[in-house]
Amino acid sequence: xxxxxxxxxxxxxxxxxxxxxxxxxxxxxxxxxxxxxxxxxxxxxxxxxxxxxxxxxxxxxxxxxxxxxxxxxxxxxxxxxxxxxxxxxxxxxxxxxxxxxxxxxxxxxxxxxxxxxxxxxxxxxxxxxxxxxxxxxxxxxxxxxxxxxxxxxxxxxxxxxxxxxxxxxxxxxxxxxxxxxxxxxxxxxxxxxxxxxxxxxxxxxxxxxxxxxxxxxxxxxxxxxxxxxxxxxxxxxxxxxxxxxxxxxxxxxxxxxxxxxxxxxxxxxxxxxxxx
Amino acid sequence: xxxxxxxxxxxxxxxxxxxxxxxxxxxxxxxxxxxxxxxxxxxxxxxxxxxxxxxxxxxxxxxxxxxxxxxxxxxxxxxxxxxxxxxxxxxxxxxxxxxxxxxxxxxxxxxxxxxxxxxxxxxxxxxxxxxxxxxxxxxxxxx
Numbered sequence: 526x527x528x529x530x531x532x533x534x535x536x537x538x539x540x541x542x543x544x545x546x547x548x549x550x551x552x553x554x555x556x557x558x559x560x561x562x563x564x565x566x567x568x569x570x571x572x573x574x575x576x577x578x579x580x581x582x583x584x585x586x587x588x589x590x591x592x593x594x595x596x597x598x599x600x601x602x603x604x605x606x607x608x609x610x611x612x613x614x615x616x617x618x619x620x621x622x623x624x625x626x627x628x629x630x631x632x633x634x635x636x637x638x639x640x641x642x643x644x645x646x647x648x649x650x651x652x653x654x655x656x657x658x659x660x661x662x663x664x665x666x667x668x669x670x671x672x673x674x675x676x677x678x679x680x681x682x683x684x685x686x687x688x689x690x691x692x693x694x695x696x697x698x699x700x701x702x703x704x705x706x707x708x709x710x711x712x713x714x715x716x717x718x719x720x721x722x723x724x725x726x727x728x729x730x731x732x733x734x735x736x737x738x739x740x741x742x743x744x745x746x747x748x749x750x751x752x753x754x755x756x757x758x759x760x761x762x763x764x765x766x767x768x769x770x771x772x773x774x775x776x777x778x779x780x781x782x783x784x785x786x787x788x789x790x791x792x793x794x795x796x797x798x799x800x801x
Numbered sequence: 802x803x804x805x806x807x808x809x810x811x812x813x814x815x816x817x818x819x820x821x822x823x824x825x826x827x828x829x830x831x832x833x834x835x836x837x838x839x840x841x842x843x844x845x846x847x848x849x850x851x852x853x854x855x856x857x858x859x860x861x862x863x864x865x866x867x868x869x870x871x872x873x874x875x876x877x878x879x880x881x882x883x884x885x886x887x888x889x890x891x892x893x894x895x896x897x898x899x900x901x902x903x904x905x906x907x908x909x910x911x912x913x914x915x916x917x918x919x920x921x922x923x924x925x926x927x928x929x930x931x932x933x934x935x936x937x938x939x940x941x942x943x944x
Contacts, residue, residue: 542802614883616882639878651849664871
């Protein structure tokens with residue numbers, strides 16, 4: 526028995542799955558038309574203070590600009606707490622309203638949706654979550670972009686999870702991405718890991734704004750002196766290797782105060798589109 | 802996905818989708834030439850995979866709700882979302898599932914009836930219980 530194959534049957538695909546996926550992408554683009562610049566904050570390595578840098582960048586930019594923060598680190602979300610955002614999120618006909626945190630920063634994070642201390646889990650009538658968990662996480666990121674009423678923002682910072690996948694997934698959903706900012710700590714282990722993410726970004730032809738070296742020394746609260754915290758100079762090495770600016774070196778401050786406007790000035794200018 | 806009636810060499814037309822509530826879904830197709838009908842019966846794993854994409858086989862009959870995928874599938878806080886009292890009623894995920902079991906050709910009308918009934922009473926979220934009350938009140942027990 527012979528019969529026509531998929532491409533030989535020229536009628537429409539009646540399942541409309543492809544058309545619906547395209548419609549989802551179109552919703553993202555439509556929603557983000559009111560956002561001036563979208564900048565991803567990434568690091569190949571966890572624990573480098575990426576969310577800390579994101580939150581202080583948002584605070585530093587907020588006095589002069591309308592800023593939003595999307596916490597794309599779904600499994601380990603921390604930005605909402607760092608910015609003082611809280612739920613519940615209000616749902617209206619036009620979408621989900623972001624939480625408005627300190628300094629008027631619009632925030633959406635999985636942290637606002639999960640029970641305290643509970644991991645990210647999805648409902649299912651089957652097991653085999655390894656087969657579909659990634660799809661749901663990609664879908665959640667897409668809905669954070671498309672279904673949140675971000676409004677007219679000058680800057681939307683996207684705090685990505687560790688690893689290289691997040692930045693390429695985001696770029697496929699948001700081709701208008703203004704750039705990515707890499708965060709590292711001084712150690713050589715961090716340099717090797719962050720280099721992979723920068724390579725992925727450059728291979729995808731994403732604009733890379735620069736690198737920030739966090740925990741770049743220990744700031745003594747008593748004498749205000751800064752002493753080395755890690756061996757290495759990953760920030761400068763990455764800047765040299767990838768031909769990108771080293772935008773800032775932020776010392777670790779044990780009392781949790783922010784790095785200060787001066788230390789962030791170059792980075793703020795870069796994410797807002799000014800010269801670094 | 803396309804379905805071909807081999808005898809007629811005609812592409813079959815999508816007819817309807819049903820979700821019986823047991824984690825599976827069915828989609829029915831009909832041959833425009835001979836009228837033969839067939840149903841595709843998806844197992845829970847296949848249903849989960851398609852649902853994880855946030856899409857519906859055969860296309861959507863209801864407008865996509867804000868953060869629909871997250872709200873329907875996340876094991877999260879009960880009070881993660883609150884419905885805006887200034888807006889029209891929204892549908893709880895359990896009610897959306899129940900609505901999806903209504904035959905497609907009357908689903909839009911049924912949704913409109915429930916929404917108007919809830920709006921008139923200032924109800925913000927259409928839960929399964931609201932649906933039950935509306936059904937009795939409106940004499941729509943078969944819906």
